[in-house]
Amino acid sequence: xxxxxxxxxxxxxxxxxxxxxxxxxxxxxxxxxxxxxxxxxxxxxxxxxxxxxxxxxxxxxxxxxxxxxxxxxxxxxxxxxxxxxxxxxxxxxxxxxxxxxxxxxxxxxxxxxxxxxxxxxxxxxxxxxxxxxxxxxxxxxxxxxxxxxxxxxxxxxxxxxxxxxxxxxxxxxxxxxxxxxxxxxxxxxxxxxxxxxxxxxxxxxxxxxxxxxxxxxxxxxxxxxxxxxxxxxxxxxxxxxxxxxxxxxxxxxxxxxxxxxxxxxxxxxxxxxxxxxxxxxxxxxxxxxxxxxxxx
Numbered sequence: 616x617x618x619x620x621x622x623x624x625x626x627x628x629x630x631x632x633x634x635x636x637x638x639x640x641x642x643x644x645x646x647x648x649x650x651x652x653x654x655x656x657x658x659x660x661x662x663x664x665x666x667x668x669x670x671x672x673x674x675x676x677x678x679x680x681x682x683x684x685x686x687x688x689x690x691x692x693x694x695x696x697x698x699x700x701x702x703x704x705x706x707x708x709x710x711x712x713x714x715x716x717x718x719x720x721x722x723x724x725x726x727x728x729x730x731x732x733x734x735x736x737x738x739x740x741x742x743x744x745x746x747x748x749x750x751x752x753x754x755x756x757x758x759x760x761x762x763x764x765x766x767x768x769x770x771x772x773x774x775x776x777x778x779x780x781x782x783x784x785x786x787x788x789x790x791x792x793x794x795x796x797x798x799x800x801x802x803x804x805x806x807x808x809x810x811x812x813x814x815x816x817x818x819x820x821x822x823x824x825x826x827x828x829x830x831x832x833x834x835x836x837x838x839x840x841x842x843x844x845x846x847x848x849x850x851x852x853x854x855x856x857x858x859x860x861x862x863x864x865x866x867x868x869x870x871x872x873x874x875x876x877x878x879x880x881x882x883x884x885x886x887x888x889x890x891x892x893x894x895x896x897x898x899x900x901x902x903x904x905x906x907x908x909x910x911x
Contacts, residue, residue: 636782
């Protein structure tokens with residue numbers, strides 16, 4: 616089975632995924648929760664009537680209230696509101712059967728800024744460490760490949776997965792008012808780890824086959840390595856994906872979007888490992904060969 620001969624089609628398909636995500640991110644960005652922007656968060660129990668609570672919130676001059684269902688009731692997030700508006704909200708809320716405010720929390724701009732900075736630093740640091748680790752682990756890979764090439768391509772695949780994950784949530788934020796909270800950062804880091812692990816499994820088999828030596832071309836060797844790891848890669852990913860899907864469908868509302876981020880990221884990571892990382896390795900080597908021929 617020759618998977619790699621269709622790599623141009625994989626590149627085209629990848630662009631059709633990435634371009635809309637980049638456009639959405641550049642135009643709409645991500646809809647950030649109060650954890651990042653600063654604001655007020657109110658936990659309500661005893662009712663799940665979103666429309667009624669939204670009506671009360673708007674009447675109390677809450678700006679762009681975002682209401683999600685939780686296990687025990689509702690979670691309302693909005694921009695910072697003053698004490699008088701909160702009193703009006705609580706007064707009207709008493710008219711909703713069974714509804715009561717359980718907790719109210721205000722997140723200041725300084726705290727939200729610190730969370731945002733920590734999130735970006737975590738992602739950047741993780742990416743740097745991945746390049747260093749892959750370059751070291753593959754330091755004895757035989758020619759024509761070089762260790763740093765494996766690391767760079769692993770990061771390219773990682774960026775592909777991250778862009779798709781961010782882009783999907785940018786679109787969902789625009790269409791369905793879905794916000795990004797600190798759990799989303801946790802999901803992103805989890806996807807990064809999964810993506811790199813998936814890619815390294817294929818690259819490691821490629822390295823093993825290179826060390827053994829063969830009369831095959833580099834493209835044939837990479838294709839064979841990919842095919843050898845394909846059954847284990849797909850079966851493992853499928854099992855993980857199904858478990859997360861079941862949790863998403865039947866689990867609690869509080870982690871629903873965290874699980875959705877994992878579903879999107881793992882699907883993107885599996886695709887990029889098989890149909891982007893390995894083909895890019897071949898394209899890189901072919902480019903090196905063509906450049907040497909031109910210089911000769």
